[in-house]
Amino acid sequence: MPQGFLYSAVEAAIKKPGRLDLALIYSERPSQSAAVFTTNSVKAWPVILTQERAAQGRLQAVVANSGNANACTGPIGREHAARMTELVAQGLGLDPELIGVCSTGVIGRPMPIERIEAVAPALVQGLSPDGADRVARAIMTTDTRPKKVELTLDLEGTPAKLLGLAKGSGMIHPNMATMLVFLMTDAQVTATALKGALQDALPTSFHAITVDGDTSTNDSVILMANGAAGGPEIHGVFTPAGRTFSAAVEQVCRELAQMLVADAEGGTKAVTIRVKGAQTEMEADMVALSVALSPLCKTAFFGGDPNWGRIICAVGYSGARIEPDEVDIFFDDQAVCLNGAAVGGGAVAAAEEVMRRPSFTVTIDLKQGQAEKSFTTSDLSYDYVKINAEYTT
DSSP states (O other), X not given: OOXXXXXXXXXXXXXXXXXXXXXXXXXXXXXXXXEEEOOOSSOOHHHHHHHHHHTTTOOOEEEEEEEEOXXXXXXXXXXXXXXXXXXXXXXXXXXXXXEEEEEEEETTSXXXXXXXXXXXXXXXXXXXXXXXXXXXHXXXXXXXXXXXXXXXXXXXXXXXXXXXEEEOSSSOOSSOOSOEEEEEXXXXXXXXXXXXXXXXHGGGTTTSEESSSOXXXXXXXXXXXXXXXXXOOBOSSSSHHHHHHHHHHHHHHHHHHHHHHHTXXXXXXXXXXXEEEESSHHHHHHHHHHHHHOHHHHHHHHHTOOOHHHHHHHHHTSOOOOOGGGOEEEETTEEEEETTEEOOTTXXXXXXXXXTSSEEEEEEEOOSSSEEEEEEEEOOOHHHHHHHHTTTO
16 A cells, blocks of 8 residues: 555445445645546536645545535535535644545535534544555445555656545546546655646546446546655656656556446446547547447447447447448457448357457447547446436435
8 A cells, every 4th residue: 555645434324324434535744636527517515625725736635425415505515515624634633725525425415514523533533554445435325346456666666556446336427427536656746747647547547438428516536646655756757757657547547447337337248439440539539439328329238239230320420420331340359240231140149149248349440540549338227227216315
């Protein structure tokens, strides 16, 4: 685990009793930080407050809860978000401006701040270097399992650690999704370099996944570096250590993103939509996302039906420039459509075998250029409807 970070989680019964739902991450040393947040115009109060504080490039602690989003709660919501950081600041002896706050859960319900006040002392007292797994569980909502990735880095002979914790299962879509992601490292990295590494990691990780096309009010990704491992100070990607660190952040983010899709609400399969041969990267992106979001394609993935007609239909309305008679479609290595027409023989049966796997790739070759793009999506099952039909209850 990264040196100098402590973790804690307790039960506050924010939505209902019987589970961990309030978490704290604390760096014993002053730390540099970077963060990215939802692009939704409707932002939760924790997002608004933490955006303001993260702009300074220094966050030393983050308090997070599940069960209540503290979004669309009126002016009192900002007071509650600030109060959560004040409670932690009092226990840690920190300036509240050094503490971020994140929330996830039901929108539009006032935060039961009195329940958080009651357990705040225990939250601070419970800090431990071994508490990361409890934090990963405390931030879960409809997730079925916690999500954690650990990585060891060699920074020009100095070993350093990078830890990533995440939650997310539904409302997953680029820019960003209903997720909280916390990344901690004991490497020495400037706030500017952290920001660059995080921005570079997004296109292949959290901006390359979708579950249902919804973007939430609370999405937050926070990266903190406290320098406890020593070694070279990283100012950017223009040194070997900088390139190693940036690649490590991308790897951890990418692995966490895949975990989010694999744990999609009601999901049974993770499907990568790979588009190649597009005229531009933007058009490759348009086609991949069109297929990844199509309810008809996603239900076919769930049913194991290699109905490539649904896929080429989604390609056609994506807005990208295509020649229908040149499109090829594969399920893993099995072709089902070549030059816009069905492949005969045992292609369908072979594709059905591919679709029984928990993960597979749909490759769409437009044969119009050299640009490529991939998105990972989930299937759409009966359980997705059930989970979201009963979410607030």
